[in-house]
Structures are given as C-alpha cells and as structure tokens.
Amino acid sequence: MKWIPNSITLINLLAGCIAAALAFSGDLYTAALLVLLCSVLDFLDGAIARLLGAGSETGRQLDALADLISFGFTPAVVMFYYIGNSLYEVNQSGMAFVLPYTAFLLTAFSALRLASFSADKEDKSWFTGLPTPANALLIVSLPFVLGTTPGEGTLYLLLEAFTRETALIIFTVVLLSWLLVAPVRMFSLKIKNLKWRENRIRYIFLAGCILLLIFFGLHAAPLFLIFYIILSVVDNFARISIND
Numbered sequence: 001m002k003w004i005p006n007s008i009t010l011i012n013l014l015a016g017c018i019a020a021a022l023a024f025s026g027d028l029y030t031a032a033l034l035v036l037l038c039s040v041l042d043f044l045d046g047a048i049a050r051l052l053g054a055g056s057e058t059g060r061q062l063d064a065l066a067d068l069i070s071f072g073f074t075p076a077v078v079m080f081y082y083i084g085n086s087l088y089e090v091n092q093s094g095m096a097f098v099l100p101y102t103a104f105l106l107t108a109f110s111a112l113r114l115a116s117f118s119a120d121k122e123d124k125s126w127f128t129g130l131p132t133p134a135n136a137l138l139i140v141s142l143p144f145v146l147g148t149t150p151g152e153g154t155l156y157l158l159l160e161a162f163t164r165e166t167a168l169i170i171f172t173v174v175l176l177s178w179l180l181v182a183p184v185r186m187f188s189l190k191i192k193n194l195k196w197r198e199n200r201i202r203y204i205f206l207a208g209c210i211l212l213l214i215f216f217g218l219h220a221a222p223l224f225l226i227f228y229i230i231l232s233v234v235d236n237f238a239r240i241s242i243n244d
Contacts, residue, residue: 002056005049009062012041016070023077031074032140038070039133064118071136072110078139079103079173086166102170109177110135116181127186130179134225139176141221186232201235
C-alpha cells in the first residue's frame with residue numbers, strides 16, 4: 001500500500017524535472033503549470049498516505065527529494081532565466097557572468113528547509129520558515145505577471161523606476177532564501193476538520209485569496225504569498241498576546 005503514495009511522489013519528482021528543463025529552455029509558462037501540478041501531487045501523496053495508513057520513512061525521504069526538485073530547483077531556474085535576461089545587453093563578463101548563478105541560493109536554502117522539516121517528525125498545524133511549495137508557486141507565477149522578457153508585462157513599467165532590475169531580482173532571491181529558514185512561525189494550509197475555531201486563519205486566507213483573484217486575476221499570484229506572510233505574523237502576535 002505504501003507504494004501508492006510513493007508513486008504519486010515519483011510523478012511529482014518527474015514533473016519537477018520536466019518543469020526545470022522547460023524553464024532552462026525559456027518555456028516558463030508550461031513550467032509554471034507543471035509546478036502547480038507538483039503542488040497538487042505533493043498534497044495528494046500525504047493525504048493518501050494518511051488515509052491508507054501507508055506512511056513510511058522511505059516515503060518521507062522521497063517526498064523531501066521530490067520537493068527539492070519541484071520547489072527548490074525549478075524556481076531557481078526561473079530566477080536564473082530572469083537574471084540572465086536582465087543582463088542580456090550587458091557585457092557578459094566578470095560579475096555579469098556570475099550574477100545569474102545567485103539564483104541557486106534558492107535551491108541551497110530549500111534543501112536546508114526541507115532537511116529541517118524532514119528531521120522534525122511531529123505532525124504540526126504550523127511550520128517554521130516559509131514552506132517550499134508556497135515559495136515556488138510565487139516564483140513560477142512571475143511569468144504571468146512580468147512576461148518572460150524585459151519590457152514585457154505590466155509590472156515591468158514599475159521596474160523601469162529602478163536603474164537595474166537585476167538588483168531587484170537578486171534582492172528577491174536573497175529575501176526568499178532567508179524566509180525559507182527564518183525563525184518565523186507560518187500556519188499550515190492542511191485542514192483536518194471543518195471547525196471554524198481551529199481553522200479560522202485558513203478560512204480567512206482562502207477568502208482573501210479569492211477576493212484577490214477576483215480583483216487582480218492572475219496578477220494576484222504574488223500577492224497570495226504576501227497575504228500568507230502577513231497573516232502568519234498577525235497570528236504569531238495574537239498567540240503571544242493570548243499567552244501573555
């Protein structure tokens with residue numbers, strides 16, 4: 001029975017590999033859709049393992065490896081592509097040649113995040129640090145907001161206010177890498193029952209995302225993560241106040 005969820009995890013891993021290959025070739029839209037599929041599969045393998053009572057240490061380790069490819073490596077390739085594009089008309093020597101590879105800080109910190117999570121076997125309703133799927137979905141949503149080349153997409157009008165969009169992209173890479181391992185408590189999206197009191201923050205998050213989607217369409221994707229982080233911080237302060 002354990003190979004049912006493990007097979008789903010392997011499909012997640014394969015889809016992540018294909019997404020990374022597509023991102024390297026510049027097909028960021030299809031890569032994004034595959035990462036979205038990976039996030040669904042990542043949810044399903046755990047849910048089915050719990051339903052069948054088929055959880056295993058092999059499955060747990062396999063899940064971490066699949067997540068590293070789908071949610072750690074593929075998003076880094078997307079940022080690698082963006083940094084490289086932003087330097088397209090710059091002399092590709094020295095630092096200009098090295099800078100795109102800073103994107104793979106995301107992979108390194110995702111590996112650290114996943115290793116820490118895998119070592120913690122306690123089933124919690126919260127995480128420490130930004131979950132790798134949430135980070136990945138933010139990054140792969142960028143093509144739908146920014147387009148795939150400099151000057152394309154609505155938000156590039158805002159980026160023109162910066163002398164070098166490369167600096168902004170690298171800053172985003174560093175910030176997201178830090179958030180992956182930051183000592184900040186983030187709530188889990190797993191709903192174990194339908195009670196309002198136990199899932200209040202999850203229902204608020206879901207309602208907020210629906211409203212953002214209605215008002216901003218696909219451009220709302222990056223706002224989902226910002227909303228998630230804000231809610232997590234507010235929830236932390238609320239818990240501290242209650243304990244005090």
